[in-house]
Amino acid sequence: MPPIASLPTAKLPLDAEGIHALAARSMFELFSSISEGMFLIDRSGRIVWVNDSYQRFLPALGLGSVQDFVGHMVEEAIPGTQMRRVLETGQPELIDLLTNRAGTFVVSRIPLRDEAGSVIGAIGIVFFDHPETTLRPLISKFAQMQRDLDDARRELAAQRNRSLAAPATGERRAKYTFASFIGSSPAAAEVKRQARRAAQSSSPVLLLGETGTGKELLAHAIHAASSRAGGPFVSVNIAAIPDTLLEAEFFGVAPGAYTGADRRGRDGKFKLADGGTLFLDEIGDMPASLQAKLLRALQEGEAEPLGSNRLVPFDVRVLAATSRDLAALVREGRFREDLFYRLHVLPIRVPPLRERRSDIPALVEALCEDLALRGGDAPPELLPGALALLAGQPWRGNIRELRNVLEQAAMRSDSQSLDAEQLARVLREAGVEPAAPLEPLEARTDTGDEQWLRPLAVQVAELERRAIATALRTHGGNKLASARTLGISRAKLYERLENPDR
Numbered sequence: 281m282p283p284i285a286s287l288p289t290a291k292l293p294l295d296a297e298g299i300h301a302l303a304a305r306s307m308f309e310l311f312s313s314i315s316e317g318m319f320l321i322d323r324s325g326r327i328v329w330v331n332d333s334y335q336r337f338l339p340a341l342g343l344g345s346v347q348d349f350v351g352h353m354v355e356e357a358i359p360g361t362q363m364r365r366v367l368e369t370g371q372p373e374l375i376d377l378l379t380n381r382a383g384t385f386v387v388s389r390i391p392l393r394d395e396a397g398s399v400i401g402a403i404g405i406v407f408f409d410h411p412e413t414t415l416r417p418l419i420s421k422f423a424q425m426q427r428d429l430d431d432a433r434r435e436l437a438a439q440r441n442r443s444l445a446a447p448a449t450g451e452r453r454a455k456y457t458f459a460s461f462i463g464s465s466p467a468a469a470e471v472k473r474q475a476r477r478a479a480q481s482s483s484p485v486l487l488l489g490e491t492g493t494g495k496e497l498l499a500h501a502i503h504a505a506s507s508r509a510g511g512p513f514v515s516v517n518i519a520a521i522p523d524t525l526l527e528a529e530f531f532g533v534a535p536g537a538y539t540g541a542d543r544r545g546r547d548g549k550f551k552l553a554d555g556g557t558l559f560l561d562e563i564g565d566m567p568a569s570l571q572a573k574l575l576r577a578l579q580e581g582e583a584e585p586l587g588s589n590r591l592v593p594f595d596v597r598v599l600a601a602t603s604r605d606l607a608a609l610v611r612e613g614r615f616r617e618d619l620f621y622r623l624h625v626l627p628i629r630v631p632p633l634r635e636r637r638s639d640i641p642a643l644v645e646a647l648c649e650d651l652a653l654r655g656g657d658a659p660p661e662l663l664p665g666a667l668a669l670l671a672g673q674p675w676r677g678n679i680r681e682l683r684n685v686l687e688q689a690a691m692r693s694d695s696q697s698l699d700a701e702q703l704a705r706v707l708r709e710a711g712v713e714p715a716a717p718l719e720p721l722e723a724r725t726d727t728g729d730e731q732w733l734r735p736l737a738v739q740v741a742e743l744e745r746r747a748i749a750t751a752l753r754t755h756g757g758n759k760l761a762s763a764r765t766l767g768i769s770r771a772k773l774y775e776r777l778e779n780p781d782r
């Protein structure tokens with residue numbers, strides 16, 4: 281190896297201008313080679329340049345050629361882009377996630393300035409075009425935050441509409457009402473009826489059902505319809521908190537009990553929910569060591585913060601939920617029987633989606649609207665066959681899974697419409713072999729005479745169910761108004777709802 285001194289000397293510029301130009305060129309070339317694509321916009325937001333690698337995104341953006349991209353305003357060409365914000369603020373956005381119909385991308389936006397420092401344009405860089413594989417944890421966190429943000433926005437809008445007298449509880453409020461629980465099938469109507477009844481009571485409610493069936497949504501709705509609606513709604517997901525931290529989470533920490541961040545003490549969830557509702561999600565995961573203390577707190581209405589020997593009184597209504605077979609856990613000795621009976625005062629079974637397939641069209645519509653609200657695009661539309669495919673699936677993850685499938689399919693679709701094959705692909709990628717399509721009840725069209733050639737009682741019951749569900753939906757669940765529309769007494773309506781298959 282030759283001595284370093286004898287290596288040919290690179291011609292490094294020594295003046296400031298030369299160094300600056302070299303650094304700028306090198307950075308540009310670096311970004312250009314490591315990125316998935318770059319483009320430039322001018323001061324007005326018009327795209328003025330695009331590199332070769334970016335051009336492969338054009339079909340996914342619905343653009344036929346470079347001429348449809350260059351020369352156009354950036355928002356026209358790239359839905360959801362935030363490039364204009366960089367022009368307006370002059371601040372670079374070194375890393376951000378952008379989701380639109382072409383997919384989800386990790387992007388960078390850098391302002392371009394003239395000699396005098398004024399912003400004269402901006403450069404957009406796509407770093408990863410498949411972040412769902414490379415950056416999955418970041419993406420799911422982003423998606424969750426986005427959902428929380430949507431919930432907050434929706435709640436804010438609903439509040440404005442309702443012109444509520446300001447409740448005293450700050451942000452700890454119910455995110456959903458009964459109107460958010462989509463579904464008019466007999467099973468959905470029944471669960472809403474029970475939950476509405478539970479809202480009138482102050483006893484503990486136990487929501488039982490598979491994951492993703494809407495237990496948390498119903499807990500919010502029960503609180504919002506209860507006399508405690510003006511108080512806080514506090515939720516604890518027991519499965520998500522390490523056992524060692526649960527006690528402090530529930531009961532709080534007395535000042536001085538710990539050193540460090542908790543030195544000053546901290547309120548527990550019982551205290552935070554004072555005057556309102558405490559939702560104990562995944563109660564079946566409650567460690568045995570804490571079950572006795574929880575039971576005592578529920579019986580006495582007092583909690584003892586960690587490191588304290590003082591009891592703090594609270595006034596809390598408890599709602600609990602679990603996707604596990606709590607009775608079996610009791611039989612196995614893993615859940616205290618006395619705690620089970622304390623919580624099992626008003627049990628509500630939330631049915632899985634496959635037991636209310638006729639709700640799928642309405643759910644799909646509502647979920648698509650919701651996705652559109654988030655993505656800033658028009659809601660995705662399902663082509664013939666797509667709904668039938670969705671109606672046939674077992675939906676082990678229930679409405680959460682349905683939502684994810686629609687979201688994934690919409691994100692990957694080049695157009696606004698989704699066909700059965702696209703949805704099947706998303707299911708397969710999630711490890712689910714698609715089941716045979718099934719015409720959902722509401723989508724079934726009358727094709728011939730066969731439909732009339734069934735027992736009359738079955739047909740009449742089906743017709744009644746549909747009429748009742750439609751009336752309830754139209755009147756936002758108001759039974760008196762629905763009964764009036766249908767020309768029956770309220771008692772008769774209740775009777776039909778309680779016994780839809782009579």
Ligand SMILES: Nc1ncnc2c1ncn2[C@@H]1O[C@H](COP(=O)(O)OP(=O)(O)OP(=O)(O)O)[C@@H](O)[C@H]1O
Nearest residue numbers: 460461462490491492493494495496497603679680
């Ligand atoms: N009937 C419904 N109408 C509209 N959206 C629903 C309905 N039920 C559930 N969802 C939506 O499905 C998702 C899952 O619901 P939720 O978190 O309430 O389920 P869960 O039963 O509490 O699930 P887990 O047991 O996993 O906590 C949420 O995004 C919720 O808004």
